[in-house]
Amino acid sequence: MQGxxxxxxxDRGITIFSPDGRLYxxxxxxEAVKRGxxxxxxxxxxxxxxxxDRQTRSPLIERDSIEKxxxxxxxxxxxxxxxxxxxxxxxxxxxxxxxxxxLRYDQPMGVExxxxxxxxTIQDFTQTGGARPFGVALIVGGMEDGEPRLFETxxxxxxxxxxxxxxxxxxxxxxxxxxxxxEDGLTLEQGVGLALEGLAExxxxxxxxxxxxxxxxxxxxxxxxxxxVIEDHLEERDLLGGDDE
Amino acid sequence: MxxxxxxxxxxxxxxxxxxxxxxxxxxxxSDSENVTxxxxxxxxxxxxxxxxxxxxxxxxxxxxxxxxxNVVKVEEIHPTAAMTLVGxxxxxxxFIRTLRSEASxxxxxxxxPMSINALATLAGNFARGGPFFAIHPVLGGVDxxxxxxxxxxxxxxxxxxxxxxxxxxxxxxxxxxxxxxxPDMSVExxxxxxxxxxxxxxxxxxxxxxxxxxxxITDEGIEIEEFDALEDAL
Numbered sequence: 001m002q003g004x005x006x007x008x009x010x011d012r013g014i015t016i017f018s019p020d021g022r023l024y025x026x027x028x029x030x031e032a033v034k035r036g037x038x039x040x041x042x043x044x045x046x047x048x049x050x051x052x053d054r055q056t057r058s059p060l061i062e063r064d065s066i067e068k069x070x071x072x073x074x075x076x077x078x079x080x081x082x083x084x085x086x087x088x089x090x091x092x093x094x095x096x097x098x099x100x101x102x103l104r105y106d107q108p109m110g111v112e113x114x115x116x117x118x119x120x121t122i123q124d125f126t127q128t129g130g131a132r133p134f135g136v137a138l139i140v141g142g143m144e145d146g147e148p149r150l151f152e153t154x155x156x157x158x159x160x161x162x163x164x165x166x167x168x169x170x171x172x173x174x175x176x177x178x179x180x181x182x183e184d185g186l187t188l189e190q191g192v193g194l195a196l197e198g199l200a201e202x203x204x205x206x207x208x209x210x211x212x213x214x215x216x217x218x219x220x221x222x223x224x225x226x227x228x229v230i231e232d233h234l235e236e237r238d239l240l241g242g243d244d245e
Numbered sequence: 246m247x248x249x250x251x252x253x254x255x256x257x258x259x260x261x262x263x264x265x266x267x268x269x270x271x272x273x274x275s276d277s278e279n280v281t282x283x284x285x286x287x288x289x290x291x292x293x294x295x296x297x298x299x300x301x302x303x304x305x306x307x308x309x310x311x312x313x314x315n316v317v318k319v320e321e322i323h324p325t326a327a328m329t330l331v332g333x334x335x336x337x338x339x340f341i342r343t344l345r346s347e348a349s350x351x352x353x354x355x356x357x358p359m360s361i362n363a364l365a366t367l368a369g370n371f372a373r374g375g376p377f378f379a380i381h382p383v384l385g386g387v388d389x390x391x392x393x394x395x396x397x398x399x400x401x402x403x404x405x406x407x408x409x410x411x412x413x414x415x416x417x418x419x420x421x422x423x424x425x426x427x428p429d430m431s432v433e434x435x436x437x438x439x440x441x442x443x444x445x446x447x448x449x450x451x452x453x454x455x456x457x458x459x460x461x462i463t464d465e466g467i468e469i470e471e472f473d474a475l476e477d478a479l
Contacts, residue, residue, distance in 0.1 A: 100262040104370060105363035113355055 025133055026126050029155035032082050032135030038168040039068060039079035040198045041139035042182070043150040044191035047218025048141035050079040051195040053168075055211040069215045071222045073098040075108055076142030077215045081168025082155075083135040090138060090153075094118055111142040111149035115159045123157030137167035142217045164194065170202035177201045188218055192225065196233050206241030207234055263370040265343050266350060270371055282379075283318055283337065284308060284452020285412030287329035288442045289383040289394040290426065290435040295463035296385035296392050297432060299439035299478075300329055301414070301446065301453040302471070308413070314455040321467045323348040326361055326386025327460045328368070331412045332379040332399070340380055344368055361386040361393040365403045373401025381411045387464045414446025414453040421445045432461060437479055444475040 018024060039052040052068030069079045070091045078094060080087035097117050101109035118138065125131045133155045140151040152160045152167060164182045166174035177198050186194065192214065200207045209231040216223050234240040264270065287300040304313035318330040322345045330337035347367060351359045359367075365384055372380065384395040396402075396409045408426050410418040421442040430438070436459060447454040457472045472478045 103262045104367060105359070106366035107360065107363050110355065116354075 023126060023156075026156050029082075029133040029135045033137045033155065033167060034169055034171070036081040036083070036136075036168040037068075038166055038170045038174060038199060038202070039081045039137075039139055040164070040166045040174060040178075040195050041079060041141050041150050041152075041162065042164045042178070042186070042191040042195045042198075043141070043148050043162070044186040044188050045184075046148070046188040047143065047191070047216055048077075048148045048150050049188065049191040049195045049214070049216050050077055050139055050141050051192075051199050051212060051214040052079050052081070053199055053207075053211060054213050055208070063210055066213070068213045069224075071215070072114070072140075072142070073109060074221050075144075075217060076111055076114060076140065077217050077222045078141070079139040079167075079213075079215075081137050086134045086136040087138065090118055090121070090134060090136065093121060094140075110144045111140060111151060112144065112159075112161075114142075115140045115151040115153060119153045119157045119159045121157075122153060122155065126155075126157060139165065139167060142222075143219060146219065148218070164198070166198060173202045174198040188216055192216065192229075193233055193237065196230065196239065197237060200234070200237075200239040200241075203241075206239045208241050209234060263373065265347055265371060267346055268343060270343070282306070282308070282333055282452070283316065283330050283412065284414075284450070285318060285329075285331050286410065286414030286418050286443050286446035286450060286453040287318060287331055287383050287412050288408070288410050288418055288422070288439045289329070289385040290408045290422070290439050291385070291392040291394045292428070292430055292432055292435045293392065295432045295435075295461055296327075296387060296394060297435040297439050298327055298329060298383060298385045298460040298462070299436075299443045300412075300458050301443050302455040302458060303453055304334060305452055308452055311455070315471075317458050317469065317471065319458055319460045319469060321345075321460075321469070322384075323364055323386060324352075324358055324466060325388065325462055325464060326364055326384065327462055327467050327469070328385075329383045329411070331381045331383070337380045337382065340368075340371065340382070343371060358388070360388045360390065361395070362388075362390075362405075365393075365395040365397065365405070368395075368397045369401045369403035371401075372397050372399060383409050383411050385460075385462055387462055392462075410442065412446075412453065414443075414450030417446040417449045418442035432463075436461070440475060440478045447475065 037053040042049040050069045054066040054068050071077050072094045098109040126133050138153045150162050164178040209227045212230050214225040284305045290297045298319050300318040302316050304316045306312045320341050322328050348359050394409050395405050457475050457478050460469045
């Protein structure tokens with residue numbers, strides 16, 4: 001009984017550690033990410049692929065109003081999983097920060113410094129009184145000095161660099177799929193295929209092309225991949241699902 | 246103030262991308278006669294192998310009194326970039342200190358040095374931010390792209406060129422360089438031409454004189470040498 005009361009106290013303020021060194025609010029924020037639909041990122045030789053599941057809960061929702069991949073600058077994009085509203089704040093921060101780099105240094109923002117600027121901000125929200133952590137994980141992908149880079153941010157504000165990763169619901173299954181199937185030297189085209197296979201992994205019913213938001217970033221810039229191309233990829237892999245119920 | 250725009254939970258997250266991360270640029274500096282000025286001739290020449298910067302060593306008050314005869318008017322601000330002090334000595338010194346710490350912070354955070362163009366842009370932003378910052382330096386450096394010479398004017402104008410001269414002796418020095426500079430010249434030849442330019446200005450400009458300082462910048466780093474007599478540098 002007493003232990004239970006103590007835990008309640010520790011999980012109310014985010015600035016408070018529990019006696020065993022845990023930050024409950026940060027852990028709860030990670031749970032919020034798991035409740036979101038999945039987003040994936042794949043790094044290839046030529047560029048990065050970001051894809052997200054945006055299955056809708058009603059056929060009456062306009063698909064395009066569900067934004068899960070976001071262009072940040074000409075050479076960087078971000079995919080999110082978790083609270084959309086929280087993600088939007090960080091997306092706007094990232095867009096402004098990318099422009100500051102151009103104003104300040106007359107150069108495009110690097111993917112790694114941008115990721116670290118975002119995670120430093122996320123961290124502020126785990127240590128400041130009156131704030132709540134961001135219930136969102138981001139996949140930051142882009143080109144830096146001609147090299148594709150791919151990073152993850154989590155609700156604690158820790159940055160990680162990946163070759164391929166998933167965040168959000170079904171993360172473990174998709175991650176295992178990537179671990180078994182990722183290879184060095186992929187073309188961007190093959191990366192798109194791998195991203196879609198990963199996204200389709202948790203659901204036996206396949207994917208509806210309208211329910212996938214996919215962007216690639218390479219030397220040419222950020223490119224939204226059309227539903228037709230996604231459909232071709234899914235058909236080729238026998239992953240094409242029916243309409244939403 | 247933090248240009249990294251950290252979106253603090255308790256402020257509106259709006260910051261000034263033109264200000265330094267540490268400290269701030271004063272805007273109250275007046276341009277009075279009592280302020281020590283460098284007068285100065287500072288020359289920067291870019292060659293394929295490196296950049297040569299040459300300056301005189303005189304500081305003066307009101308252009309009529311030599312207040313110092315041993316000023317080193319070129320300083321390292323980055324592992325492969327140097328900047329000259331031109332204009333008010335106090336303004337130029339704090340400008341150089343600020344740029345040096347910004348370049349160091351950038352490199353430590355990102356594990357790669359700032360490009361010379363980024364450094365010049367940052368310098369222009371700071372000069373622009375302080376309207377009475379009476380300085381007019383030459384910036385020379387080497388990066389992945391090659392060798393660069395820039396001038397930063399007091400209003401924040403940033404211009405790249407193969408060679409540049411600033412300071413009160415600039416017209417005399419430019420006359421020496423004009424027609425003699427060749428982009429394919431060796432670092433040795435560039436040293437000689439820069440020395441001759443400062444020598445000519447020292448003869449005819451009252452704000453310039455008292456010897457010579459030469460900085461040689463290559464992708465290996467910076468070497469700064471002082472000479473009491475201009476002939477010694479040749």
